[in-house]
Amino acid sequence: MRTADLELAARCRAGDADAFAELYRQHARRLFSLVLRMTGSAEDAEDLLQEVFLQAHRKLAGFRGESTLGTWLYRLAMNHCLDHLRGRGAKMGRSTESLDVEDAFEPAAYAPIVPTAVSCVDLERAIAALPEGYRAAFLLHDVEGFEHREVAKILGVSEGTSKSQVHKARMKLRAMLSQ
Amino acid sequence: MSCELYDDVLDEYVDGARAADRADARLAAFESHLAGCARCQGLVADFANIRRTAAALDEHLPPPRVWAKIASSIEQEERQPWWARSLANTRAARLPLAAAALLALLLGGAAWLGWQQERGSPPQTTAAVQTPDAGTAMAEQHYEEAIAGLQQIVDARDADLDPGTRAVLRQNFAVIDRAINESREALSDEPASALAQESLLDALDTKVALLQDTVALASEIDGDRPDDAAGAAQVNQ
Numbered sequence: 514m515r516t517a518d519l520e521l522a523a524r525c526r527a528g529d530a531d532a533f534a535e536l537y538r539q540h541a542r543r544l545f546s547l548v549l550r551m552t553g554s555a556e557d558a559e560d561l562l563q564e565v566f567l568q569a570h571r572k573l574a575g576f577r578g579e580s581t582l583g584t585w586l587y588r589l590a591m592n593h594c595l596d597h598l599r600g601r602g603a604k605m606g607r608s609t610e611s612l613d614v615e616d617a618f619e620p621a622a623y624a625p626i627v628p629t630a631v632s633c634v635d636l637e638r639a640i641a642a643l644p645e646g647y648r649a650a651f652l653l654h655d656v657e658g659f660e661h662r663e664v665a666k667i668l669g670v671s672e673g674t675s676k677s678q679v680h681k682a683r684m685k686l687r688a689m690l691s692q
Numbered sequence: 693m694s695c696e697l698y699d700d701v702l703d704e705y706v707d708g709a710r711a712a713d714r715a716d717a718r719l720a721a722f723e724s725h726l727a728g729c730a731r732c733q734g735l736v737a738d739f740a741n742i743r744r745t746a747a748a749l750d751e752h753l754p755p756p757r758v759w760a761k762i763a764s765s766i767e768q769e770e771r772q773p774w775w776a777r778s779l780a781n782t783r784a785a786r787l788p789l790a791a792a793a794l795l796a797l798l799l800g801g802a803a804w805l806g807w808q809q810e811r812g813s814p815p816q817t818t819a820a821v822q823t824p825d826a827g828t829a830m831a832e833q834h835y836e837e838a839i840a841g842l843q844q845i846v847d848a849r850d851a852d853l854d855p856g857t858r859a860v861l862r863q864n865f866a867v868i869d870r871a872i873n874e875s876r877e878a879l880s881d882e883p884a885s886a887l888a889q890e891s892l893l894d895a896l897d898t899k900v901a902l903l904q905d906t907v908a909l910a911s912e913i914d915g916d917r918p919d920d921a922a923g924a925a926q927v928n929q
Contacts, residue, residue: 534759541754542751542752542754543751545752545758549752558754559754562758567766570766570769625737625738626738633748680699680700680702687738
């Protein structure tokens with residue numbers, strides 16, 4: 514996998530347009546889904562995806578294969594998303610949440626409270642309502658399937674923080690989906 | 693032991709970790725605790741449900757226009773700055789201060805030109821083929837007149853510049869003239885190419901900017917106001 518990534522990156526650096534198109538084909542769909550869920554706006558997601566790949570094209574010379582190309586691209590994408598959301602928050606005259614926000618609300622219920630057949634639409638809506646730090650970690654871990662050590666790398670946080678964010682996200686989602 | 697103290701292990705359990713698969717005392721303790729704890733059983737069931745649904749969410753396909761814009765931007769970036777890169781590679785440390793400042797102005801102007809072009813142009817995935825543009829020929833003539841006027845002033849002020857600055861400026865003008873010549877050759881090969889037309893006009897525009905800056909620099913060194921440069925600059929507006 515790493516060898517294939519390094520070869521693809523080398524071809525891109527050498528100016529092989531087909532190689533960069535291949536890189537886009539391999540990752541655009543997942544990255545677009547992630548960015549769309551982070552921003553909640555198709556228009557913003559298109560702009561951000563474009564910025565991510567343009568930055569990737571400029572920065573490929575610095576790719577050393579220490580992580581997979583996918584992880585590297587996710588990190589670029591997440592940085593763009595968080596910058597975008599913070600910028601949007603600042604424009605709206607409010608500060609957005611940091612990666613550590615208030616403790617998640619836990620309903621005082623013991624039995625399972627989420628409907629067994631929770632719908633994707635309801636879950637999408639609940640994810641969109643999460644604080645951005647929880648949302649980022651949850652999307653990377655539970656939706657995209659990254660391990661905590663990879664989530665930590667992508668978000669630039671510790672593995673413990675990643676675990677804590679995902680736990681709090683699940684708690685919040687549980688509360689929202691039970692309503 | 694309080695349920696909350698197991699929270700991190702609870703999530704690992706939901707993610708599939710089992711004490712039987714690895715020697716983990718806390719996981720084993722949690723599994724024992726889970727057997728008799730309704731709160732943790734409820735959380736495990738709900739988290740597993742959420743996790744399962746999350747993993748099954750649909751992927752969204754970006755519209756084709758996103759790739760078209762990316763390809764167009766890369767193409768513009770790659771064809772635009774070879775001479776700007778060449779100028780940037782000049783060793784600033786060896787330049788007299790005034791020439792270094794001039795170089796920065798030139799590079800800033802080139803970047804601005806690129807930005808302006810990007811804003812003004814619709815996305816293109818390949819060099820657009822269109823009918824020969826009479827406007828390009830008029831614009832070229834307009835630039836040539838401005839360049840000729842400015843060149844006269846620069847030639848007259850040449851003696852005001854110190855030899856080091858003069859040498860750097862000659863080098864920079866040589867780079868720009870090369871860009872202009874190559875753009876003309878490209879346009880001669882493909883008269884309908886919008887890319888070649890833009891490239892030529894950009895190179896001419898950059899030469900005008902460098903000439904204006906040179907006149908301003910010479911005037912500054914001489915202690916004069918750059919009236920001539922201002923007058924000539926208006927030709928270009």
